[in-house]
Every structure is written in C-alpha cells, then in structure tokens.
Amino acid sequence: MSTYRTLEIASKVHDYSVFFTDDFTGFLAEPDAAEFYLVDANVARLYAEQLAPVFARPHLIIEATEANKSIEGCTRAMYELVEGGFKRGMRLVAIGGGIVQDICCFCATVIYRGVEWRFYPTTLLAQADSCIGSKSSVNMGDYKNLVGSFYPPNDIVLDTAFLTTLAQGDILSGLGEIIKVHLLDSPESMEYMRERYAAARADVRSDAMAELIVSALSIKKRVIEIDEYDRDYRNIMNYGHTFGHAIESLTDYGMPHGQAITIGMDLANDLSWFLGMIDEATYRRMREAIEPNWPSMSLAGLDLEKLFDALKKDKKNTDERVAFILTRGPGQMSRERVALDDAVRGRIAAWFEAYRPAE
Structure with a gap:
C-alpha cells in the first residue's frame, strides 16, 4: 500500500484517516x-480490470440512483448482504460516489448495530467534500x-x-464545493483556490487538483x-445551498449539485450586499472567485414563484423566515433568517434577470 499523504479526522464515534x-x-x-x-x-464497468480482486470477493453492484438511496433500497441491500454471507465482524467497503457512500454508511450504521466500513470515493464531490463528515x-x-446517521x-x-x-459537468460540480469551502474559510484560502482553479480544471491529475482536494x-x-x-457552527457548510437546492429541484436536477451551489453562493452574496452586510467591492471580489465555475445551463423561464416556495420549504427553516448562510466577506459566514x-423578492428576481450562462 502506497500513500503520499494522510489526513487524520477526530470524531466522537471513532477517529478515522484519509489515505491519499x-x-x-x-x-x-x-x-x-x-x-x-x-x-x-x-x-464496476469502467474499472473492471483494476477491480478484479473485488469481484472475486463477496460484492454487490449498485446502480447509483435516488430510488436505491432510500430506506427501501437500503433494506434490499441489507437483505442481499445477509443472504450473501455478510457476518458480524466483517467490514463493508464502498467504491463509488455520494449515493453509494450514503447507502453503505447507512447500512454500516444499523446492520448488526454497527460494523466497520471503508470508502473509496470516485467522484470529485465525494473526494473533496462528502467523504469526511460522518453523515x-x-x-x-x-x-x-x-433519514440518516452520523457514522464515519x-x-x-x-x-x-x-x-x-x-x-x-461532474468535475465542475466538485469544483463548486471546493470553491465554497475556500470562500467560507478565509481571504487567504480564497486566493489559494483562485491560483489553482484553472490548472485543476484543465487536468484532474495535476498537482493543483490534488492540492485543492487536500x-x-x-x-x-x-x-x-x-x-x-451539525448543531451550530457546521451550518456554514450550507453556504450557497439554500438557493442551490431550490435551483436543483426546479431544474429537475438537470443542473449538477455543485454548479447549482455555485449559483447559490453568488445569490447569497448578492443578498448579503442588498442587506448591507458587504459592500459592492467585496461582492465583486467574491464573484471573481466564483464566476469561472459558472454553469452553461440557461435559467430562462425559471418560475420564480416556485423558487420562493422551494426556499420557504427548505428543511433548515424553523419559522416563516428563510435561513440563509450569508457573508460579511471571505471567512465571515453566518446563518441569517430573512423574510x-x-x-427581497425583487432583488432575487433582478439577479435572475441579469443572469447569463457560461458560453
């Protein structure tokens, strides 16, 4: 086994490691x-040769669909695990993106009241974001x-x-989450990301991409x-997500998650400017960091009334106001409730009126 870096994560459940x-x-x-x-x-199809040792062991091939990432789908998977010889004391191993991660994590949490599991993330979203955090x-x-659990x-x-x-599109989706964490961390992190973004996008095997993931x-x-x-401080990780989730839903998930978050971050920044939390210069500086990841998908004809309804139904809301992660600049994010x-509706409508997709 060859690793060039290890990242150790402390958890209340059990500590764990990322081997690069x-x-x-x-x-x-x-x-x-x-x-x-x-x-x-x-x-399994793309890496059949490299995964030959896996296919000689007990395994399930899983279609990465929302239908399978469900209570019903996880129940079916656990039936197949038990019928395939999975015993207490064995380890589950997930190889895939976020959907397979969710299925494996949930099954590992509850089957035999908890078993060990390992994860090989295969998408940029999973490698740069979801692989850690326990959810x-x-x-x-x-x-x-x-439904879910915290079980790393x-x-x-x-x-x-x-x-x-x-x-x-999947690369740009992952880069959207990479941009997000660097903006919410500090001005220095934002500049670190900006210096590497173009090289990482051009070559996923570049040092720049590896550096951004780390x-x-x-x-x-x-x-x-x-x-x-996720009771308080971790809420800042939802920066861009309130708007982003609404856009994903209204485009019937035609816009990849990370690119919807890219749009969501700029909308959150624009709303922060409108509410007096940042000035125009700060908004423009953050926009320059976000805009290279702009989606090419048109949003013309998006029903804004449905967008406002989706915002009001976001699961993070606790009253009639909408919970947004807004900003006072890079590294200064806070949860704000906005009526x-x-x-506010007019400002959001004006943003969509001015929006132009990437060419």
Whole structure:
C-alpha cells in the first residue's frame, strides 16, 4: 500500500484517516480482510480490470440512483448482504460516489448495530467534500434525505485517478464545493483556490487538483471537529445551498449539485450586499472567485414563484423566515433568517434577470 499523504479526522464515534494514494489497487482485497464490497455499477464497468480482486470477493453492484438511496433500497441491500454471507465482524467497503457512500454508511450504521466500513470515493464531490463528515442521508418515500446517521468510515482511500473518467459537468460540480469551502474559510484560502482553479480544471491529475482536494478536506476537517453533529457552527457548510437546492429541484436536477451551489453562493452574496452586510467591492471580489465555475445551463423561464416556495420549504427553516448562510466577506459566514418580503423578492428576481450562462 502506497500513500503520499494522510489526513487524520477526530470524531466522537471513532477517529478515522484519509489515505491519499496514486494506486488505490494496493488497498484492495487485503489477504486476511473479511470484507463485503458495494460497488457503483458505472465504476464496476469502467474499472473492471483494476477491480478484479473485488469481484472475486463477496460484492454487490449498485446502480447509483435516488430510488436505491432510500430506506427501501437500503433494506434490499441489507437483505442481499445477509443472504450473501455478510457476518458480524466483517467490514463493508464502498467504491463509488455520494449515493453509494450514503447507502453503505447507512447500512454500516444499523446492520448488526454497527460494523466497520471503508470508502473509496470516485467522484470529485465525494473526494473533496462528502467523504469526511460522518453523515449519511437517505430518502423515505417522497421525502428526500429525511433519514440518516452520523457514522464515519474507519478509513478512506483517495485516488484522483478515478477523476479521469468523470464527465466535465461532474468535475465542475466538485469544483463548486471546493470553491465554497475556500470562500467560507478565509481571504487567504480564497486566493489559494483562485491560483489553482484553472490548472485543476484543465487536468484532474495535476498537482493543483490534488492540492485543492487536500486543502478542501483540511478546511472541512476544522469545521466538523468543532461541530460534528451539525448543531451550530457546521451550518456554514450550507453556504450557497439554500438557493442551490431550490435551483436543483426546479431544474429537475438537470443542473449538477455543485454548479447549482455555485449559483447559490453568488445569490447569497448578492443578498448579503442588498442587506448591507458587504459592500459592492467585496461582492465583486467574491464573484471573481466564483464566476469561472459558472454553469452553461440557461435559467430562462425559471418560475420564480416556485423558487420562493422551494426556499420557504427548505428543511433548515424553523419559522416563516428563510435561513440563509450569508457573508460579511471571505471567512465571515453566518446563518441569517430573512423574510421574503417584496424588496427581497425583487432583488432575487433582478439577479435572475441579469443572469447569463457560461458560453
């Protein structure tokens, strides 16, 4: 097993490690390991040769769909695990993106009242964001991400080689979350990201991409070690997400998550400017950091009344006001409750009127 860096994460459940490697196959199918693999179907197809040792072990191939990332889907998976010989004391291993991560994490939390699990993240979103933080979220009927747990993997094996087979939209989606954590951390982190963004986007195997992933996880590590269970400080990780989730929903998830968050960050910054929390110069400086990741998808014809309804229904709201993570500048994020009065609605409408997709 070859690693070029290790990141240690402290957790109230159990501490865990991220192993950065140039060859994930060195960790696979350890001779004495009692393991059961959950593998994303697309990853299984693309990496059939490298994953041959996995396919000689007990394994499930999982289609990464929202239907499978559900209570019903996880129940089916656990039936298959038990029927396939999964025993107490064995380790679950997830190879895939966020959906397979959620399924594996949730199953590992509850089957036999908790088992060890390992994660090989294969998308940029998973590598730079979701692989740490302990959370699982699964759907229940029509309710998205309603059920879940805080149960981190015992270790994570991270290899950027997986990124070479991602579509450009998936790369931009992951870069959106990378931009987010650097803006919420500090002005220095924002500039660090800006200096590496172009090179990382151009070559996912570049030093710039590896540096941004390490930096993004290091920033998130500091946040989650303060507030692992998302009760207060960790709320800043939702920067851009209130608007972003609404846009995802109204585009029927046609806009990838991280690019919807890219739009959401700029909307949150514009609202912060409107409310007097930042000046125009600060807004423009943050816009310059965000805009290179702008989506190419048009938002013409977006029903703003449906957008306002979606904002009001966001699960983070506790009263009639909408909870946004707003900013007083890079590294200065706070949760603010904002009434969607006519003035605020007008400002949001003006932003969409001025929006132009990337060419």
